[in-house]
Amino acid sequence: MRKYLFLCLTLAASMLFAASGCGSAESSDSVNVPSEPVKPTTAAVETSIVTTAEPTTEAPTEPTTADSSELFAYYDDLAAEWEKNGDTTPYELSLPSFQLLGIYNGNAYIYASYCLNPPSTEHKIFTVDKDNVGKEIIDLDSINGKGNFTLRFCNGYTYVMDSDNRLHEFDPSGGQVNSVTFDQPSYMSLIGVSPAGDVIITDSYNHVWNLYCLSDHLSKMRQFSKPKYEVEHGLTEEYDMLGLLPNQFTGPAYGHKLYGIGNLYLDCETLEWVNYEDGGSISTSMVRDKSYSSVLKTGSIRCVGKYCLTSKGIYDLETDKWLVVFGGGDVPEYNSGKSFVYFPKTYHGGTSNIERVAQGVSVQQYPSDGSKAVELKKYDVKLIDEYSQIILDDERYIVCDKYGIFVHTFEKGDSEEIQAILFDK
Numbered sequence: 001m002r003k004y005l006f007l008c009l010t011l012a013a014s015m016l017f018a019a020s021g022c023g024s025a026e027s028s029d030s031v032n033v034p035s036e037p038v039k040p041t042t043a044a045v046e047t048s049i050v051t052t053a054e055p056t057t058e059a060p061t062e063p064t065t066a067d068s069s070e071l072f073a074y075y076d077d078l079a080a081e082w083e084k085n086g087d088t089t090p091y092e093l094s095l096p097s098f099q100l101l102g103i104y105n106g107n108a109y110i111y112a113s114y115c116l117n118p119p120s121t122e123h124k125i126f127t128v129d130k131d132n133v134g135k136e137i138i139d140l141d142s143i144n145g146k147g148n149f150t151l152r153f154c155n156g157y158t159y160v161m162d163s164d165n166r167l168h169e170f171d172p173s174g175g176q177v178n179s180v181t182f183d184q185p186s187y188m189s190l191i192g193v194s195p196a197g198d199v200i201i202t203d204s205y206n207h208v209w210n211l212y213c214l215s216d217h218l219s220k221m222r223q224f225s226k227p228k229y230e231v232e233h234g235l236t237e238e239y240d241m242l243g244l245l246p247n248q249f250t251g252p253a254y255g256h257k258l259y260g261i262g263n264l265y266l267d268c269e270t271l272e273w274v275n276y277e278d279g280g281s282i283s284t285s286m287v288r289d290k291s292y293s294s295v296l297k298t299g300s301i302r303c304v305g306k307y308c309l310t311s312k313g314i315y316d317l318e319t320d321k322w323l324v325v326f327g328g329g330d331v332p333e334y335n336s337g338k339s340f341v342y343f344p345k346t347y348h349g350g351t352s353n354i355e356r357v358a359q360g361v362s363v364q365q366y367p368s369d370g371s372k373a374v375e376l377k378k379y380d381v382k383l384i385d386e387y388s389q390i391i392l393d394d395e396r397y398i399v400c401d402k403y404g405i406f407v408h409t410f411e412k413g414d415s416e417e418i419q420a421i422l423f424d425k
Contacts, residue, residue, distance in 0.1 A: 068374075071367035074314060074324045075351035078307060082349040085305030088195045090253045093151035098400040099388045104156035104172055106130045108392050109137075111151070114402060114423050123149075125174070125423050128398060130406040134420030137174025150192045154253065159199055161190040169201070169218055178218045192260070194253040195303075198268035213268045227264065252301050252308040254317035273327065276320040302344040309344035325328040327370030340366055340373070348393045352376055354410075356383050356391075361410055363394070379410040 065190040087103045093111055101109040107127045114122055125138040140149060144162035152159045156172035165188060169177045182188060182203070192200035199214040211224040226238040251260035256268040264273050302309040306318040313333030325332045326340060343366055346353040354374075355362050363377040381397070383389040388400045392407075398420065399406045405421040408414065 013243075043261055056247075068367075071294070071369055071371075072351070072365050074368055075365065078304060078309075078314065078321065078347070079349060079351050081305040081307050082347075086349075088155050088254070088305055089301070089303040090152060090193050090195070091152040093153075095387055098388050098390070101125065101153040102156075103159070103392070107172070107396070108390075109153060109156075109158075110390070110398070112400060112405070112421075112423075116424060122423070126405060127174075127406065128392070128407065128420045132396070132418045132420055134405055136421070138170055143168060149191045152199075154188060154193045155195040155197075157193075157197065159190060159193055161188075161201075165212070167214070167218060169199075174313070180214070180218045192253070192258050192266075194256055194258050194268060197270070198254045198256055198258070200258060200266070200268075213266075213271070215268065222271060224266065224273070252303045252315075252317060254303065254308075255308055257317060265419065300341065300344060302347060303349070309347055311341045311343055324368045326368060328368075330422060346391070348391065350394060352394070354391055354394055356386065361391075361397075379413070381408075381410055381413040 026333050079168065086105065089102060091099075091101050093099060093101070095111070097113050099111045101111055102107070107129050110126045110128065112122075112124055112126060117374045123140040124136055126134055126136050129135050138158060140160065143149065143160060144164045144166065148163040150161045155179075156176075158170040160168045160170070162168065164181070166179050166181045167185065167190065171177050182201075184237065188201060188203040190199070190201055193266075195216060199218065201212050201214065202211050203212075211223055213224065214221050228236040228238055231237050251258070253259065257265045258268065259265040264275055266272075266411055267274055274361045279288040300311045303317070306316055307323060308315040308317050310332075315321075316323050322331065326343075342355050343353060346355045346364075348354055351365065352416075353364050353366065355364050355373075357378075359378065359380075361379040361383060362375040363379075364375050366373050383391070383397060389397060390400065391397045395409055395411075397408055397410065399408060399417070402423070404419065404423045407418040407420050408416070
């Protein structure tokens with residue numbers, strides 16, 4: 001007989017705001033910088049610059065007829081990219097109890113916060129594989145600071161900043177690759193990761209923000225300089241980083257590129273702030289009414305290799321061009337009224353989307369002309385809570401509750417379940 005468990009509704013993943021800093025990125029070593037802004041010692045601090053992407057006159061791919069094969073043609077490119085790369089979205093832990101962190105190599109990574117012995121709360125990461133076998137891979141409470149950590153997940157790797165200002169990197173199997181301790185009296189935050197393994201952190205000294213990139217499994221650290229913008233007389237001034245950080249890198253990422261500040265992305269290979277908006281310039285007003293930052297943002301995006309799925313269309317992060325804009329045009333209007341808000345998070349590979357509807361679960365295709373989605377199939381499965389009832393792929397979904405994690409199929413719904421994880425075992 002199952003032991004009754006009380007589900008904790010308290011926020012399990014509170015943001016860590018502790019005095020901290022950056023320094024020599026040696027495993028298990030500490031960095032002491034008591035009175036000066038952090039100076040990386042593992043690599044020379046390189047100066048970062050701002051560049052402007054080359055203008056382009058090419059229009060995004062767009063159907064030329066109303067033929068259905070043209071309207072849905074982009075799915076072929078998307079499916080091929082999914083098959084090659086899978087889900088490469090940089091995820092931030094943001095939910096109190098259960099959250100799908102991502103899917104890598106067919107394995108679903110699930111964060112769970114639950115109570116075995118109230119008021120004690122457990123914080124763990126589990127995987128569920130293609131054969132519905134569940135496994136605990138990371139016990140977050142064993143790291144440090146029970147419940148006090150910030151967490152990012154991308155491309156199979158998990159990054160955790162604990163309450164002792166130690167940054168941990170875990171590989172796809174849950175093994176710890178490296179950890180680095182930052183020891184200085186300043187505010188620090190883990191604010192971004194890339195599919196290539198770049199980790200973006202910040203610290204502050206006397207309310208002045210500094211931005212750093214750790215790479216090569218946390219063994220190399222470099223510092224970004226402040227972006228500059230043009231003023232009168234052909235002069236330039238540095239932008240106040242306090243207006244940009246610390247929580248601005250919550251957008252998409254591709255390779256070493258991290259998006260999230262106005263019309264800029266960070267290139268973690270060259271340490272450049274790149275303006276990718278055609279003809280744009282860096283100014284004190286970083287976010288525009290039609291800026292890509294308004295479209296490419298956490299909550300309404302999903303990265304599939306080089307493609308960023310948004311509610312307005314599909315953006316190519318490799319070329320910085322739109323693959324398709326729902327409804328046509330070169331750049332989607334922010335308030336066009338033709339946004340498919342569920343499109344990004346309901347795509348799980350293939351040439352269709354799996355969407356929750358009032359009557360159950362619907363298999364749909366989205367036409368590129370912005371017209372109503374076409375339903376291909378419907379399942380009589382009610383998935384009300386998207387946080388505890390999580391779609392894995394076009395065949396399965398999982399249910400998370402106070403007892404554990406259970407796998408269901410759309411075909412059989414609630415009539416049959418597979419036990420993946422029992423929390424009291």
